[in-house]
Structures are given as C-alpha cells and as structure tokens.
Amino acid sequence: MKGRKPTKKELxxxxxxxxxxxxxxxxxxxxxxxGVCLLRRLFGxxxxxxxxxxxxxxxxxxxxxxxRPSRRGLLSLYVTNVASETFYNMMVDRGIINPIPYGDLFxxxxxxxxxxxxxxxxxNKTDSIYSLLRFVVGPSEENDYTKPLLSPQTPQLxxxxxxxxxxxxxDIHQAYCTIDSKLKTIWxxxxxxxxxxxxxxxxxxxxxxxxxxxxxxxxxxxLLQANRILRKPSYILKLMISPDTFSLGAFLGGFSSIYRIxxxxxxxxxxxxxxYICIPAGSLASLTFCLYRNNTIALYVMLKTLQIMYIKxxxxxxxxxxxxxxxxxxxxSTSILFHAAILEPHNLRPSYxxxxxxxxxxxxxxxxxxxxxxFGLKSSESLERVLKKYKPVPLQVFKF
Numbered sequence: 442m443k444g445r446k447p448t449k450k451e452l453x454x455x456x457x458x459x460x461x462x463x464x465x466x467x468x469x470x471x472x473x474x475x476g477v478c479l480l481r482r483l484f485g486x487x488x489x490x491x492x493x494x495x496x497x498x499x500x501x502x503x504x505x506x507x508x509r510p511s512r513r514g515l516l517s518l519y520v521t522n523v524a525s526e527t528f529y530n531m532m533v534d535r536g537i538i539n540p541i542p543y544g545d546l547f548x549x550x551x552x553x554x555x556x557x558x559x560x561x562x563x564x565n566k567t568d569s570i571y572s573l574l575r576f577v578v579g580p581s582e583e584n585d586y587t588k589p590l591l592s593p594q595t596p597q598l599x600x601x602x603x604x605x606x607x608x609x610x611x612d613i614h615q616a617y618c619t620i621d622s623k624l625k626t627i628w629x630x631x632x633x634x635x636x637x638x639x640x641x642x643x644x645x646x647x648x649x650x651x652x653x654x655x656x657x658x659x660x661x662x663x664l665l666q667a668n669r670i671l672r673k674p675s676y677i678l679k680l681m682i683s684p685d686t687f688s689l690g691a692f693l694g695g696f697s698s699i700y701r702i703x704x705x706x707x708x709x710x711x712x713x714x715x716x717y718i719c720i721p722a723g724s725l726a727s728l729t730f731c732l733y734r735n736n737t738i739a740l741y742v743m744l745k746t747l748q749i750m751y752i753k754x755x756x757x758x759x760x761x762x763x764x765x766x767x768x769x770x771x772x773x774s775t776s777i778l779f780h781a782a783i784l785e786p787h788n789l790r791p792s793y794x795x796x797x798x799x800x801x802x803x804x805x806x807x808x809x810x811x812x813x814x815x816f817g818l819k820s821s822e823s824l825e826r827v828l829k830k831y832k833p834v835p836l837q838v839f840k841f
Contacts, residue, residue, distance in 0.1 A: 501771060505772065513768065518745075531785065534788055546728075552739070552742040557719040559749055627640045654690030655689070699722070700719075700723060784823075785818050795831060810823070
C-alpha cells in the first residue's frame with residue numbers, strides 16, 4: 442500500500458486477488474482428483490498418462506486461466522524450472538543420459554555470459570533479469586551509459602566536543618572517507634565508463650555485494666533456526682561464522698569483482714570498450730558459482746536466457762510468435778511434476794515434494810502406488826524411499 446492508508450477500492454482489489462489465487466490453487470486440488478476419477482470411468486482402466494499427466498494438464502489449463510494474467514509468466518517460469526530438473530532426473534534414472542559433472546556450472550556459466558552479452562547490446566531491457574544484472578555488475582557496464590564528470594573530494598569533517606564513543610565513530614568514518622577518496626584516484630583510465638579508479642570500482646562492488654549476500658544468508662538461517670536460537674542465544678554466533686553463511690556473499694561479491702576487474706583489464710589492453718568484453722569477463726566470473734551451487738539459480742538463468750533469445754528471434758522474424766506460450770508451458774510442466782509425484786517421487790525436487798505434501802495435507806503420500814507398479818516404475822518402492830528420507834506430513838482431517 443506504499444506506506445499510506447489503503448482506499449476501499451484497493452482493499453476490494455486485494456481481497457478479490459486473494460480469492461482469485463485461492464480459486465487457482467483449489468482448482469488444481471479438486472480438478473486433479475476429479476480428473477483422475479473421470480478418466481478412469483471413461484476408459485475403464487488406467488494407463489501411464491491417465492494416472493496423473495492428462496488430468497493434471499486439464500486442471501492446470503483451467504486453473505491458470507483463473508489466475509491473474511500478470512502472474513502467469515512467473516508461475517510458468519517457476520514450474521518449468523522445477524520440471525526441467527525433474528525431467529533430467531527421470532532421464533538419468535532410466536539410464537538414457539549419464540550425470541554430467543559440474544553440469545550446473547556449465548549451464549550457469551554459458552547462460553549468464555549470453556545474458557551479459559544481451560545486457561551490453563542494444564535491445565529491449567525491460568525484463569526483470571536486467572535489473573538484477575544492473576545491481577550485480579553495475580549500470581556503467583551498459584552500452585548506453587554516460588560516464589559522469591566527477592572529481593573525488595575528501596570530505597571535511599568538523600571535530601566537535603563529543604564523548605569518547607561518538608569521537609571514535611567520527612574518527613573511523615573520517616578514516617574510511619579518506620581511504621575511499623584515495624582509492625578513487627588509483628588506476629584511473631579514460632577508456633573505462635565508471636567515474637572513479639578501477640580499484641575503487643572493483644572493491645566497492647565486491648564488498649557491497651558480499652555484505653548483501655552474507656546478510657541475506659544469515660537472516661534466512663536465523664529465521665529457520667529461530668526456535669533453537671531462542672533456546673540457546675549463543676547459537677547465533679555459530680551461524681555467523683559458519684562457512685555456509687558466507688557462501689552466497691562470496692558468490693555475489695566474487696562474481697561482481699571478477700567481472701569488473703577482467704572488464705577493466707580488457708579495456709586497457711584493447712584501448713577501447715566493447716560489448717564482446719563481457720564474454721571472457723562473464724565466463725571467468727561464473728566460476729564463482731562453485732561457491733554457491735544451486736540448481737534453481739542455474740536453471741532460472743538458463744530459462745530466462747532461452748526466453749530472451751526466443752523473444753529477440755521472434756521480433757527479428759527468425760522464430761514464429763507463439764501466443765499464450767506461457768499457459769502451455771505451465772500446464773505441460775505441472776503435468777510432469779504431478780506425474781513424477783505419483784509414479785516416481787524420488788525424481789522430484791525435495792522442496793516441491795514437501796510443498797505438495799503440505800498443500801495436500803499429506804494426502805499425496807497416501808495414494809496407493811502398489812497398483813501402479815505394473816507400469817514398471819517401482820512407484821511403491823520409490824514412495825517408501827521418499828517417505829523415509831523426508832518426514833511425512835500428518836493427515837489433516839476436517840470435521841463438519
């Protein structure tokens with residue numbers, strides 16, 4: 442509500458939005474179970490598609506049409522992300538493909554390099570991924586950025602009669618400003634688009650993003666371990682120095698620092714700025730992904746890259762324009778996820794299995810898989826492995 446008192450119109454719109462999203466989820470719950478029973482009665486038997494894939498596709502089609510159009514793209518991107526990993530696990534489980542060592546690193550590195558190339562190029566940059574890149578590598582790396590005419594100045598801080606603590610803080614701040622001003626004058630270059638020296642350009646971004654990543658990771662871990670921290674407050678110190686807490690900050694800070702320093706070195710060697718500099722810079726910077734390997738991030742970057750490439754190719758007439766493609770991808774990807782949840786849950790991403798268990802009140806884990814073993818996927822054995830590995834959700838019984 443932007444920090445102000447909401448109007449009746451805004452409250453009404455918010456309430457309708459909540460009801461609409463609730464109907465979207467409810468359609469999946471009732472539509473899937475109803476679709477399974479309906480197809481069973483129509484065909485008189487189950488097959489590998491009618492067990493989950495087809496009924497889920499139908500109920501997803503109705504559900505996504507109920508949801509707000511502004512959310513359809515994000516929902517489609519999310520489920521396609523999870524479905525891509527699930528489909529890969531299914532292929533590996535069947536022996537069709539072999540696991541690729543550091544495949545996530547290759548996917549992230551190649552995708553982020555292409556995104557940075559588009560970021561440096563001249564085309565539409567309204568996608569939200571460009572705002573994220575602008576935050577990480579800086580707006581000065583864009584092709585249309587104008588170098589500001591600034592001169593570093595050392596701020597003059599007056600020393601007033603203050604107590605010891607305030608005087609110490611003032612001295613520290615003054616020392617920081619002095620060092621910062623000196624860094625701005627080191628390793629300057631007219632070819633680089635940033636305002637101050639390259640050393641300041643690299644260190645300022647790396648330090649800032651490291652602190653952002655560290656703070657986010659520490660906050661998330663503290664919230665997840667809130668009960669333990671309340672029982673034992675000293676546990677927060679263990680979280681603060683845990684290597685896992687530093688991983689996100691090291692990845693973000695390292696990526697930004699390496700990208701910037703490689704870009705500055707390449708500009709000095711070439712004597713000019715070029716959009717092709719982002720290729721070696723992005724490739725080397727992507728190696729920091731080893732510090733925070735995450736399949737969700739790698740697949741998200743890959744899918745956004747493919748989406749941007751397709752949109753660009755469609756605008757140039759290279760690819761056909763597919764209307765409502767996000768609806769199809771949402772339905773198809775959700776069908777893959779439900780198929781895996783019923784027939785081969787061990788191939789499903791753990792977080793998504795827990796989500797299905799939570800929203801279904803544990804019912805997704807109570808579906809009898811023994812009758813489905815005839816399809817040769819060992820569904821009952823797969824369910825037992827998953828339930829042993831992850832804590833089952835108690836069945837919720839509602840009395841009226």
